[in-house]
Amino acid sequence: MPIDFLKLNEKNKDFFESVYQVVRLIPRGRVTSYGAIANYLGAKSGARMVGWAMNAAHHQKEYVPAHRVVNRLGVLSGRHHFPEEQSMQVQLEAEGIKVDNDQILDFKALFWDPSKELSWD
DNA sequence: ATGCTGACGTCGC
DNA sequence: CGCGACGCCAGCA
Secondary structure, three states: OOOOOOOOOOOHHHHHHHHHHHHHHOOOOOEEEHHHHHHHOOOOOOHHHHHHHHHOHHHOOOOOOHHHEEOOOOEOOOHHHOOOOOHHHHHHHHOOOOEEOOEEOOHHHHEOOHHHHOOOO
């Protein structure tokens, strides 16, 4: 049971919470995509909602490494929404992730798929 | 209440 | 392979 404490089968509020939980599980130096999270949570086409959840992420008490979440192309599509636009890239680089022109280098290798990493060990 | 927008993704042309 | 349309659903005008 990958998801156990998440349980989003209640309401969208839990969905947001679930998103934060998953994002916090992202290992340092790794990244994932909105779609991967959405898919993992069962919201197939809810990728946008994941992004929306991120919008309120910094609003959360527990720190949410939103900078580790990018779109499926490995592009920092959300950098514009950070307190300081460049902070996203800065934080990524601080973890050893190379970013070039808002694009994560070797994204494929750094990609961390929750449904793959968390389900069935 | 209605319609547009958006940190996305997939499908069709 | 590039571009547009649609789906998804929560805010906001």
